[in-house]
Amino acid sequence: MTxxxxxxxxxxxxxxxxxxxxxxxxxxxxxxxxxxxxSLGNMFKPMVTEEYPREPANVKPRFHGRHQLNRYPDGLExxxxxxxxxxxxxxxxxxxxAADNTPEEQYSPGERYGRVYxxxxxxxxxxxxxxxxxxxxxxTMTNDFELAGPTRAGLIWEKQDLLVGLSPxxxxxxxxxxxxxxxxxxxxxxxxxxxxxxxEWVRQNRPDDPSLDAxxxxxxxxxxxxxxxxxxQKITAAARREGGAR
Ligand code: SF4
Ligand code: SF4
Numbered sequence: 001m002t003x004x005x006x007x008x009x010x011x012x013x014x015x016x017x018x019x020x021x022x023x024x025x026x027x028x029x030x031x032x033x034x035x036x037x038x039s040l041g042n043m044f045k046p047m048v049t050e051e052y053p054r055e056p057a058n059v060k061p062r063f064h065g066r067h068q069l070n071r072y073p074d075g076l077e078x079x080x081x082x083x084x085x086x087x088x089x090x091x092x093x094x095x096x097x098a099a100d101n102t103p104e105e106q107y108s109p110g111e112r113y114g115r116v117y118x119x120x121x122x123x124x125x126x127x128x129x130x131x132x133x134x135x136x137x138x139x140t141m142t143n144d145f146e147l148a149g150p151t152r153a154g155l156i157w158e159k160q161d162l163l164v165g166l167s168p169x170x171x172x173x174x175x176x177x178x179x180x181x182x183x184x185x186x187x188x189x190x191x192x193x194x195x196x197x198x199x200e201w202v203r204q205n206r207p208d209d210p211s212l213d214a215x216x217x218x219x220x221x222x223x224x225x226x227x228x229x230x231x232x233q234k235i236t237a238a239a240r241r242e243g244g245a246r
Pocket of ligand 2: 078079080081082083084085086096114133134135136137138139
């Protein structure tokens, strides 16, 4: 059996040679005050003062704010209740309960829809992993960061708070899918707007539905926001009026 090689002593080790380039004489002379260069450079730039909360803050376009549940162009919901978002969430902030679509109550293309959808903003760290996991792009994030609230329960946003309103051309679900289509047609973006047959179905089953007043590709239907979201908006508006921080 051979003996293991002995470790070199400090005297036998090669001398340390720094890989950092050495400064020139001028750079070395100004080194002690080099940090002031940043301050001096900014002294001559125009001042930018954010007037938030008196004026809305400008966030970057890709800022991760609160979530939004999206719809297809005919008004059906994109969420299929698969729970992938909930499983992907590192903070366990999402709760989903799915239910079966039926001919009388069809909320999304395919077999299932998200009957219960909650995001707990006391836990959410706005990382966006849930949106990456969503197979139908049902879940995206907005730029809205005003998520403070007076109660803990109010920070658990429900489906009606997160679901986007109806755009022109949409009719509120439940209603059947576009005639002759399967869920894959929806996923491939082959549905443009609610058809006359879908409108007729809603007219027969819910004659008072306000979304029927919207003409195809015409007026947007006025859909009330969810109770939690409405309460939050009221609180934010009051804080803006008073000019105080919440
Ligand atoms: S943004 Fe992150 S923390 Fe918030 S619900 Fe989605 S996955 Fe969870
Ligand atoms: S939001 Fe997307 S990932 Fe979450 S349950 Fe709905 S379809 Fe599935």
